[in-house]
Amino acid sequence: MKNFDSYFKSAFTVDNVIFGFDESDLKILLIKRQEDPYIDHWALPGYFVLPDEDLNTAARRVLKQLAGLDNVYLEQVKSFGAVDRHPFGRVITVAYYSLVKIDNFNPQPDNDVAKEVRWFSVSDVSNLNLAFDHEEMVDVCFETLKHQVRVRPIGFELLPPKFTLTELQHLYEAILETDLDKRNFRKKILSMNLLIDLDEMQAGVAHRPAKLYQFDYDKYQEFLEEGFSFEVKESKRKERQAVS
Amino acid sequence: MKNFDSYFKSAFTVDNVIFGFDESDLKILLIKRQEDPYIDHWALPGYFVLPDEDLNTAARRVLKQLAGLDNVYLEQVKSFGAVDRHPFGRVITVAYYSLVKIDNFNPQPDNDVAKEVRWFSVSDVSNLNLAFDHEEMVDVCFETLKHQVRVRPIGFELLPPKFTLTELQHLYEAILETDLDKRNFRKKILSMNLLIDLDEMQAGVAHRPAKLYQFDYDKYQEFLEEGFSFEVKESKRKERQAVS
DNA sequence: GCAAAAGTGTTCTCGGTACACCCATGC
């Protein structure tokens, strides 16, 4: 029998691209590393997978330890394995993206990996000179999110439990990086019957208060079971802008 | 500085789900293993990633060495990392799917991993008791293919350079596991302007010979650059069948 | 001439898109 020992000299990590939504801005949670390599660089929350831990478990543990997050939407996206991507040796990483309700939590680093945790606008990430190949990972995950949000109602994972239709629309606009037509958006969303009208109103706003809605997870489960497709199309307004 | 040595004790592999299309059957290429673990089991063509090799390179090398395949469509799908998935130690694997023109090549094992190489119908795979978690990998890759084929014209990768519209339709039906309406399918495909009419006919068939077409890769490139979406919808005939 | 697959057009329906004005609140 051959000897395979020489293959058992690599490590692997998980890295999380954590999306949040705030006002009308799509954000990503980053940590400032306090250990080598890339000490003092901004980076995705990620760490080595333990020997007795499978990949998803590792991703959830890292979310908890580095960002204090629990119980969030999490999906594997892609693995990155360039030979020289890690200075300590051969390290493959598995990228995940996750969606969190941003106002829900206050990132508190209580570990010796992250010296600081902070939300950044997606559009600012390219100026930060992220550690490793993390910028590429952000790009790939953002593209994946853009695609997924058209196919499943995962947008709700980014909003508080009660939200207005305008907030939902702003979220879609931020993710898809486009403008949506208000009336068409509402018609489409409401026609899916995935929202529960809470018969409550916004309060304390300096304009006509909006109705509050809640996502109907039970109904969504029903739809899933009978196979169903969710999609949001963009308005063509931007084309007119492009011409002018 | 911490010591990370304990993390550098794992290995990783790549595994390929290789799809081919033959007559009206979607097939997968499997090897019969001639080394432990799972000796004599059918398995996906896969092997350890070498220390100085990145993931895509490894996938292509394995395709070449184990299946004699070169220059094929290849895409990363997902990584699998259950703790006990490999008896020799901690091994993560990265699953790829690839698409090949089946009549183009005759699988010849010339290596000491595969004792035999053979095409199996996708529908038969679940009876083979594949090595490792390979059956799950086949399922995931098949689902991915089903989705991708609706969004990009990758179906052509599975057909010979010259093909008839009926062959193309049978391919879509095999992948999507549904029936398609002939007239609607042709209208849709031809309206995309991605096929070149070769002004040639099938020969030697015991019925009216069909026109031969060729995929227009150049035009596809143009479309890609200006952002474009390709989709094929299924017929609703099967619903009628289900009722009867 | 018969079996077997190729080829071809029209109608209907539904979802997508464009588009503009009145309403309720805080200040």
Added chain:
DNA sequence: GCATGGGTGTACCGAGAACACTTTTGC
């Protein structure tokens, strides 16, 4: 009373889906 965003309906258009008969070949 004014600024701010909330909320609403209609007409048009195009893509998708349903559907049946004639044509060409090998035998």
